[in-house]
Amino acid sequence: MEIHELGDLELRPGRLTLWRANVPHPATWRADPRRPSRIQKEHLCWFGNGRPAWLGVAFEWSGEIDTKALSRAIFGWVYRHEALRCRFVKHGSTIHLATADRGVATLDLIELGDYADSGELTRIVEELFDTETNPLRSPAYLFVTIRRPGSTTAVLASDHSVTDAFSMASVPFEIKEFYAAAIQGAVPRLALAHSYLDYAVSKRARVTNLTDEHPAIGHWRELIAANGGELPDFPVPLDAVGGALQLTSRTWHFDAETARRSIERVVPNAEMP
Incomplete structure (x- = not known):
């Protein structure tokens, strides 16, 4: 595609x-x-x-x-x-x-x-x-x-x-x-x-029941804290052509090994296929 x-x-x-x-x-x-x-x-x-x-x-x-x-x-x-x-x-x-x-x-x-x-x-x-x-x-x-x-x-x-x-x-x-x-x-x-209508109901229920003690909240808190209070940027520079906000068509930016190393920097010990 x-x-x-x-x-x-x-x-x-x-x-x-x-x-x-x-x-x-x-x-x-x-x-x-x-x-x-x-x-x-x-x-x-x-x-x-x-x-x-x-x-x-x-x-x-x-x-x-x-x-x-x-x-x-x-x-x-x-x-x-x-x-x-x-x-x-x-x-x-x-x-x-x-x-x-x-x-x-x-x-x-x-x-x-x-x-x-x-x-x-x-x-x-x-x-x-x-x-x-x-x-x-x-x-x-x-x-x-x-x-x-x-x-x-x-x-x-x-x-x-x-x-x-x-x-x-x-x-x-x-x-x-x-x-x-x-x-x-x-x-x-x-x-x-x-x-999807059933999924929306279940997703609302899951979010409603979240508390500060939930592991998902802890994970995001640690991730943001490790990045100086900000969400991490994409680990590989994409350099939008001509300052465009959205690139169309298909452009190769990095190979599979570069992607693997980049993900491991952001999520240490991640299981990779």
């Missing part, structure tokens, strides 16, 4: 199609007593300054895609992850959660036309993602496909409230596994996916 800004991808021209999952009937949403995780709540309270906060992933298929099979694949992905079937409502600093069961979603397919210019196509896709990935509206994610003779590009954008970089990295594999299963009439070979 390589990390890019969308504008750096140079999306190849083709026919642009929007795929949007919906839970169309208000009665299918039910109030859920579970609370968002602390990082979700912080993100949701911060949202509203007009800046989109989506993450995206792009991947390729060879040849034409089967529309019915891809629809089944998207449904499979949505039903696999409970966080994709939730919505948040904000009342001041209070966040309320509602969830929907498997099987109640619909999928809108909207043909947006043929684009011959890569720059215009990228601009249209970015505008769609900026507009559609609202964490206080369901769904907070959106698929598009770009079809052309010989290949298809799929791009997913999702607000940070329901996905992160780790979960986005798994999307191409999961969608393609569901797609292959739909084509073959087989069962997807995917491990059980646990609910």
Whole structure:
């Protein structure tokens, strides 16, 4: 996986199609007593300054895609992850959660036309993602496909409230596994996916029960004290190119042995693979 800004991808021209999952009937949403995780709540309270906060992933298929099979694949992905079937409502600093069961979603397919210019196509896709990935509206994610003779590009954008970089990295594999299963009439070979909404509850409980005597607190206290009262810097200088705050694409900074020595300096006696 390589990390890019969308504008750096140079999306190849083709026919642009929007795929949007919906839970169309208000009665299918039910109030859920579970609370968002602390990082979700912080993100949701911060949202509203007009800046989109989506993450995206792009991947390729060879040849034409089967529309019915891809629809089944998207449904499979949505039903696999409970966080994709939730919505948040904000009342001041209070966040309320509602969830929907498997099987109640619909999928809108909207043909947006043929684009011959890569720059215009990228601009249209970015505008769609900026507009559609609202964490206080369901769904907070959106698929598009770009079809052309010989290949298809799929791009997913999702607000940070329901996905992160780790979960986005798994999307191409999961969608393609569901797609292959739909084509073959087989069962997807995917491990059980646990609910992030349940994880948020357990994480809140663990943090609530922390005291000064907890070993984790002691560990962080010792680490910060050993670094002069500050969190340690990354042990290898990265030297951001041109003063950039975030580097895109892929850059080699050090090899495995340098990484091993650096980690051992920060965490002595760490078990290394």
